Amino acid sequence: MATPKGGNFGKVLEIDLSKQTFKTRPVSDEILQQYIGGRGLGAYYAVTEYKAGKNALDEDAFVFVGPGPLSGTTKKPVWLSIVNDKVEFKDASKMWGKTTDETHEMMVKEMKDPEIRTAVIGPAGENGVPYSCIIVERYRAAARSGTGMVFGDKKLKGFAVRGTKYAVPVADNAKFLAAAKVNKDNNVRREAWEGIKRWGTGGLMELKHYLHGSLIVKNYQTTWFPDVVKIGGEEAARTFWKRHASCTNCPTHCLKLGVIRSGKYAGMVAEGPEYESGGLLGSNLGMTKFDEMIALIEACDAYGLDNISTGGVLAFTTEAVEKGALKPTDLDGLKPKWNDGDTYMEMIRKIAYQEGKAGKLMAKGVRKMSKEIGKGSEAYANHTKGKELAAHDPRGDKIRAYSYTMGTCGGDHHEGQGPQALGMTAMADSLCICSFTNFLVYGAGTDKIITDMLNPLCGWNWKPEDYWTTAKRIFTAERVFNVREGISSKDDRLPIRMYKEKLPAGPRKDVIFTDADQKDMETKTYGFFGWDAKGIPTEATLKAYGLDYLIADVNAAKKKYNL
Amino acid sequence: MEEKKLPDVLKKETSRRDFLRGTATAAGSALAITAIGGIAPKKAEAQYSVQGVPGTPPYAQKYRFAERHNCTGCRSCEFACSLFHTGNVRPALSRIYITKYKDMVDVPVMCWHCDDAPCIAACPTTPKAIQKDAKTNGIVLNEKICLGAKCMKCQEACPAKYIRGNPDTGQPLICDLCGGDPQCVKACQEQSGNPQGPCLMGRPVGIGVNMAYRSVTPEEAGKDLANLLFYPNVEGKRVVPAKSKTKKGR
Numbered sequence: 084m085a086t087p088k089g090g091n092f093g094k095v096l097e098i099d100l101s102k103q104t105f106k107t108r109p110v111s112d113e114i115l116q117q118y119i120g121g122r123g124l125g126a127y128y129a130v131t132e133y134k135a136g137k138n139a140l141d142e143d144a145f146v147f148v149g150p151g152p153l154s155g156t157t158k159k160p161v162w163l164s165i166v167n168d169k170v171e172f173k174d175a176s177k178m179w180g181k182t183t184d185e186t187h188e189m190m191v192k193e194m195k196d197p198e199i200r201t202a203v204i205g206p207a208g209e210n211g212v213p214y215s216c217i218i219v220e221r222y223r224a225a226a227r228s229g230t231g232m233v234f235g236d237k238k239l240k241g242f243a244v245r246g247t248k249y250a251v252p253v254a255d256n257a258k259f260l261a262a263a264k265v266n267k268d269n270n271v272r273r274e275a276w277e278g279i280k281r282w283g284t285g286g287l288m289e290l291k292h293y294l295h296g297s298l299i300v301k302n303y304q305t306t307w308f309p310d311v312v313k314i315g316g317e318e319a320a321r322t323f324w325k326r327h328a329s330c331t332n333c334p335t336h337c338l339k340l341g342v343i344r345s346g347k348y349a350g351m352v353a354e355g356p357e358y359e360s361g362g363l364l365g366s367n368l369g370m371t372k373f374d375e376m377i378a379l380i381e382a383c384d385a386y387g388l389d390n391i392s393t394g395g396v397l398a399f400t401t402e403a404v405e406k407g408a409l410k411p412t413d414l415d416g417l418k419p420k421w422n423d424g425d426t427y428m429e430m431i432r433k434i435a436y437q438e439g440k441a442g443k444l445m446a447k448g449v450r451k452m453s454k455e456i457g458k459g460s461e462a463y464a465n466h467t468k469g470k471e472l473a474a475h476d477p478r479g480d481k482i483r484a485y486s487y488t489m490g491t492c493g494g495d496h497h498e499g500q501g502p503q504a505l506g507m508t509a510m511a512d513s514l515c516i517c518s519f520t521n522f523l524v525y526g527a528g529t530d531k532i533i534t535d536m537l538n539p540l541c542g543w544n545w546k547p548e549d550y551w552t553t554a555k556r557i558f559t560a561e562r563v564f565n566v567r568e569g570i571s572s573k574d575d576r577l578p579i580r581m582y583k584e585k586l587p588a589g590p591r592k593d594v595i596f597t598d599a600d601q602k603d604m605e606t607k608t609y610g611f612f613g614w615d616a617k618g619i620p621t622e623a624t625l626k627a628y629g630l631d632y633l634i635a636d637v638n639a640a641k642k643k644y645n646l
Numbered sequence: 647m648e649e650k651k652l653p654d655v656l657k658k659e660t661s662r663r664d665f666l667r668g669t670a671t672a673a674g675s676a677l678a679i680t681a682i683g684g685i686a687p688k689k690a691e692a693q694y695s696v697q698g699v700p701g702t703p704p705y706a707q708k709y710r711f712a713e714r715h716n717c718t719g720c721r722s723c724e725f726a727c728s729l730f731h732t733g734n735v736r737p738a739l740s741r742i743y744i745t746k747y748k749d750m751v752d753v754p755v756m757c758w759h760c761d762d763a764p765c766i767a768a769c770p771t772t773p774k775a776i777q778k779d780a781k782t783n784g785i786v787l788n789e790k791i792c793l794g795a796k797c798m799k800c801q802e803a804c805p806a807k808y809i810r811g812n813p814d815t816g817q818p819l820i821c822d823l824c825g826g827d828p829q830c831v832k833a834c835q836e837q838s839g840n841p842q843g844p845c846l847m848g849r850p851v852g853i854g855v856n857m858a859y860r861s862v863t864p865e866e867a868g869k870d871l872a873n874l875l876f877y878p879n880v881e882g883k884r885v886v887p888a889k890s891k892t893k894k895g896r
Binding site: 180181182184185187197198205206220221222246247248249250251253256260267271277280281325326327328329330331332333334336340342343344348349350351352378379381382385386428431432435436 | 719720721722725728729732734735736738743745746838839877878882884888889890891
């Protein structure tokens with residue numbers, strides 16, 4: 084087992100919450116060359132440590148955070164402080180029940196260090212809302228797959244991290260820096276990069292409305308929403324945004340902070356609207372009041388709720404009430420209607436605490452809700468594999484359907500548009516590169532740019548082909564994880580509305596996602612990754628990627644689920 | 647309408663040659679000033695040239711200025727600094743750093759290169775462990791003489807509350823301006839753009855360097871920025887529609 088030469092310390096921190104112990108587990112260079120880190124390493128542990136049918140809420144289930152797993156369950160709430168080599172288990176009983184921003188402030192105060200970084204859950208995670216998330220440094224969310232709920236189940240409020248002791252080893256510094264410069268130059272010269280610097284993703288709201296025809300409006304009923312000018316990037320730039328902020332060492336500063344100047348939320352300092360938060364909690368709810376939309380976004384962040392899924396649930400509920408499938412009596416007397424910020428605020432609070440009949444119903448997410456309600460509501464239940472769609476209508480933005488349907492996590496807008504992009508995103512997530520900077524070098528020889536950086540960093544001898552093999556390996560390993568649970572091409576589908584209802588207005592008027600589109604997408608994706616017509620990785624493919632150890636699992640799943 | 651008479655000087659067409667001659671004269675006088683001031687370094691030091699200012703002779707950037715409201719908190723300055731001084735990226739060893747004020751603003755904390763240098767005055771050793779390089783205005787640490795963590799009189803004396811300790815050796819991390827070519831400034835300029843201009847600037851003469859900043863502490867700077875940007879919420883008070891619900895409360 085070779086230790087890595089650079090780019091990685093060759094170990095992951097393993098924390099057992101039941102026994103409150105921690106140890107480091109060595110990771111060999113061979114494994115890193117195959118799975119890189121981040122998402123890829125997470126996929127590797129998920130397929131090797133878990134058997135099919137694993138419940139994420141089991142006591143020995145783990146949460147994999149960037150490069151290390153956390154497992155176990157504590158009796159009393161804890162939070163972790165991780166400073167250099169030391170992990171401390173701290174009592175979180177005073178933080179339990181607090182919103183994410185308050186928890187963050189308490190951690191910073193207790194650590195007496197303004198430079199610590201935090202990742203915490205809010206009341207939604209504690210109360211087991213399946214679409215709760217982890218809020219990182221107050222404004223950013225690690226959302227979409229319900230990790231907040233798993234943290235909450237483990238009674239883990241969050242952690243604070245600070246490292247001052249080590250520098251990441253680099254095998255060949257001079258070569259690496261030269262390659263990194265090429266990468267940066269390639270990134271910064273792109274128009275899209277300039278756009279994201281200026282507008283964040285909020286500016287896409289107008290663009291998607293006027294040009295692209297893929298803004299989501301009122302639970303995906305249309306893409307035409309002239310009131311977008313009241314809640315979009317232009318309005319934010321005029322009246323709200325005050326400063327641009329960025330993640331560490333990123334030139335893209337896509338985070339926009341602003342302050343509400345007047346009205347009932349006067350003085351509220353908040354981040355947004357981003358395209359997803361502004362789309363899901365803005366145009367998707369028919370919002371026309373900027374401050375109320377920002378308040379909804381802030382509330383979701385404070386409770387630790389996924390903006391996207393929450394927006395999807397609120398819109399679905401509103402349409403269900405509109406169409407008579409739900410009655411105010413089912414919702415504790417609430418009467419949601421489009422553009423009603425106050426009711427939506429109350430609904431968000433109820434979801435976070437799973438309060439009353441309404442809270443318990445809405446916390447289930449769109450798929451389970453529509454199953455429970457029935458009455459034809461599945462026709463407008465917009466989810467893929469049980470995950471609510473993001474703010475890109477796949478009828479107007481057809482290439483986005485790849486991300487929604489073929490992506491590992493379902494309903495996710497950020498898994499890559501197109502078969503190659505799916506692989507590139509898997510690589511970017513494994514390398515822990517922001518997908519914005521990754522997306523923007525598409526088509527510009529990303530494989531070469533990345534391998535040129537990786538080789539001197541890690542002391543490897545990769546060729547650009549190896550980039551693609553690794554991408555396909557990671558993505559296929561994740562697919563096997565899904566196949567073991569019975570997922571196949573029958574699940575790789577968009578919501579019914581996308582195939583049935585033509586867009587009524589906007590630049591893509593009368594467009595529909597056809598069966599031919601679906602077929603084309605399946606053929607291209609499955610073909611690219613070497614899966615069969617049902618979306619199951621073939622034996623030859625698994626062997627080619629060095630995933631031989633998963634062949635038995637796939638065969639068992641095929642038999643069990645008749646795939 | 648009566649046609650207005652243009653002044654003669656505007657009527658005269660400036661030829662390209664004239665224009666070039668004018669530029670040459672201006673550049674010439676700049677050179678002359680430099681020569682009189684005696685700050686033009688020898689050829690060997692040409693590596694410390696002024697970046698991005700075409701036509702200027704190569705001489706050290708003795709002053710640095712932070713346009714603080716432009717800071718996005720990207721910390722590329724920390725990366726560049728630690729890379730230059732230690733050969734590795736390790737922001738804890740950076741001689742410039744970014745701190746947050748109430749999660750609203752990022753404040754670059756850096757050496758203001760005070761003319762009277764209270765840190766040097768406070769240094770108890772003989773000869774002084776920290777000294778100013780007259781050519782570059784950078785403060786250079788002599789690691790052999792410095793008493794390290796048990797002393798840190800320089801840290802106490804720093805009016806900008808800038809100096810911090812090296813986590814390995816305990817000795818102060820002080821800015822030497824990279825010998826006249828501050829890497830943080832370059833990194834900041836590379837990162838900046840649309841619409842945010844660079845936060846850090848280096849200048850050879852010091853015009854444009856606001857000396858009033860020299861005794862501003864990070865906390866005060868944070869307050870200033872919050873005041874400038876986030877009216878009416880200048881205190882950083884949380885106005886959140888979401889409320890915590892503790893078990894006792896309900």
